[in-house]
Amino acid sequence: MPTDRSNPRPSTRSNPGPAAAARNRAALLEAAHAVFAESGTAAPLSSVARRAGVGQGSLYRHFPDRVSLVAAVVEENVDALEAASAAGAALPELLGLVTRHAIESVGVVDLLVEDRPGRMLELRDRVAAVLAAHR
Known part of the structure; x- marks a missing residue:
């Protein structure tokens, strides 16, 4: 029996695009x-995609390689530090945040320093600027 292609059945799945x-x-x-906090930066990226509830294609569209993802994680930590400072956090609170990020990011810094030292220097300078503002 031929199907009417001019009136396709509506999909039950929506694609938010x-x-x-x-x-x-x-x-x-x-x-x-x-x-990365649980398994280090060598953890399978498929684990990241699965935990995020997306396919690996989505992961690689946003982060073409492991180092890009790791750099984004570190940058997000620096963004959080800057936001806390702008919100009026005191120096002890900021240092606690830096310490928490460092503990969670074991191995992250080594990977970035090895692959993208210039990017790490830029992030270091951003952290230093936040902390210097609280002298």
């Missing part, structure tokens, strides 16, 4: 924080 991009990126970064 580009609207999901920001949500997927945020989910991937949240998952990467957790996976």
Whole structure:
């Protein structure tokens, strides 16, 4: 029996398309924080995608390689530090945040320093500027 292609059945799955991009990126970064804290930066990236609830294609669209994902995790930590400072956090609170990020990111810094030393220097300078403002 021929099908009427002019009136296709509506799909039961909706595809949010580009609207999901920001949500997927945020989910991937949240998952990467957790996976890297638990298993280190050598953890399978498929674990990050699975924990984020997205496919590996989405992961690689946002982060073409492991170092790009790791750099984004570190940058997000620096963004959080800057936001805490702008919100009026005191120096002990900021140092606690830096310490927490350092503990969660064991191995992250080594990977970035080895692969992208210039990027690490830029992030270091941002952290130094936040802390210097609280002298």
